[in-house]
Amino acid sequence: MPAEARCVRFARRAKAGEHYELLYWTDSCPDEYTAQLAVLMARMSTDTPAGGLSYDEETWDVARVRHVENTWKQAGLDSLVASARHRGTGELAAYSVLQVSDRKPWLANQDDTLVASHHRGHRLGMLVKILNIRRLLTGYPNVERIVTFNAAENDHMLAINVALGFRPAGYDGEWQKTL
Numbered sequence: 001m002p003a004e005a006r007c008v009r010f011a012r013r014a015k016a017g018e019h020y021e022l023l024y025w026t027d028s029c030p031d032e033y034t035a036q037l038a039v040l041m042a043r044m045s046t047d048t049p050a051g052g053l054s055y056d057e058e059t060w061d062v063a064r065v066r067h068v069e070n071t072w073k074q075a076g077l078d079s080l081v082a083s084a085r086h087r088g089t090g091e092l093a094a095y096s097v098l099q100v101s102d103r104k105p106w107l108a109n110q111d112d113t114l115v116a117s118h119h120r121g122h123r124l125g126m127l128v129k130i131l132n133i134r135r136l137l138t139g140y141p142n143v144e145r146i147v148t149f150n151a152a153e154n155d156h157m158l159a160i161n162v163a164l165g166f167r168p169a170g171y172d173g174e175w176q177k178t179l
Contacts, residue, residue: 018087019086019087019088019122020084020085020086020087020093020119020122020124020127021084021085021087022082022083022084022085022127022128022131023082023083023084023085023092024080024081024082024083024131024132024135025081026078026079026080026081027069027072027073027078027079028066028069029065029069029081033083033085033092034062034065034066035061035062036091036092037065037081037083037092037095038060038061038062038064038065039060039092039116040092040094040095040114040116041058041060041064041065041068041095041112041114042057042058042059042060043114043116043117044058044112044114045057045058047114047116047117048114048151048154051151051152051153051174053174053176054176054178072099075101076101076102076103077099077100077101078099078100078101078140079097079098079099079111080097080098080099080100080132080135080136080139081095081096081097081132082095082096082127082128082129082131082132082135083095083096083128084115084119084122084124084127084128086119091116092116093115093116093119093122093124094113094114094115094116094119094124094125094127094128095112095113095114095128096110096112096113096114096125096128096129096131096132097110097111097112097113097132098110098111098132098133098135098136098146099111100136100140100143105140105142105143106142106143106144106145107143107144107145107146107147108136108140108143108145108146108147109146109147109148110129110146110147110148110149113125113128113129113157125156125157125160126160126163126164129160129164130164133146133164146166147169148161148166149172
């Protein structure tokens with residue numbers, strides 16, 4: 001099934017209801033959401049399955065978000081960001097990042113996708129990924145492949161990826177030494 005048809009099919013089933021709205025931007029987060037994006041980016045170090053590895057909680061703030069955005073841009077990456085915002089609180093509840101480079105116009109890289117733990121269960125991970133894939137199909141017609149990676153323990157995100165047509169292409173392992 002073509003990617004756009006697959007996205008439409010799953011978007012119909014993955015409605016988050018009236019409590020969330022989807023937002024998106026390219027390269028630079030709008031100022032009014034940057035502090036909230038920093039909170040979500042910090043949660044990547046605490047809220048994602050780590051397969052028994054131990055990670056320290058990362059500290060993110062507006063300056064660090066802007067630094068990373070600038071670093072991506074200087075590396076020649078266009079960064080498509082999709083986010084879900086809770087209407088009642090105005091809080092960003094989820095985000096996903098897809099990146100494309102002019103140096104490899106046939107390839108996109110799926111970077112972070114995170115749904116804040118207290119907003120899970122509303123299909124937000126699926127919705128932000130679908131929004132970004134649709135933007136990619138429209139704005140970057142030369143992309144033929146999207147590369148992504150997930151922890152083997154992240155059953156929920158792996159199921160989303162399989163539903164969207166991703167398939168395993170390799171495995172990676174991480175080791176950690178505790179002193």
